[in-house]
Amino acid sequence: xxxxxxxxxxxxxxxxxxxxxxAMAAWGRWYEELGxxxxxxxxxxxxxxxxxxxxxxxxxGSNPASGYTILAADSHAAACEMAARNPIVLDGxxxxxxxxxxxx
Numbered sequence: 001x002x003x004x005x006x007x008x009x010x011x012x013x014x015x016x017x018x019x020x021x022x023a024m025a026a027w028g029r030w031y032e033e034l035g036x037x038x039x040x041x042x043x044x045x046x047x048x049x050x051x052x053x054x055x056x057x058x059x060x061g062s063n064p065a066s067g068y069t070i071l072a073a074d075s076h077a078a079a080c081e082m083a084a085r086n087p088i089v090l091d092g093x094x095x096x097x098x099x100x101x102x103x104x
Contacts, residue, residue: 001072003039003101004079006086008067010094011044026087034071034082042069066094076100 048060088094
């Protein structure tokens, strides 16, 4: 079964401890729903830099990553269905990029 890299873009920082607890609970429910499909839960990421032959951009580009997860799924479509139930997609604060990991 192939693995898929989910790259999070956007999302929002909780403004209170209560919002933080609600966000963590929503993520916990999502991971519980995914069950064994979760290969690596991943983490949020800090400020990103974009490196090219011309320069290093310290702003992360036009849509910087905010975190990642690795899932196992039968197909790209199945991985996208799982990503569609992610908390940042459901609350409209971000998006999830889904890419199959090519093992070499």
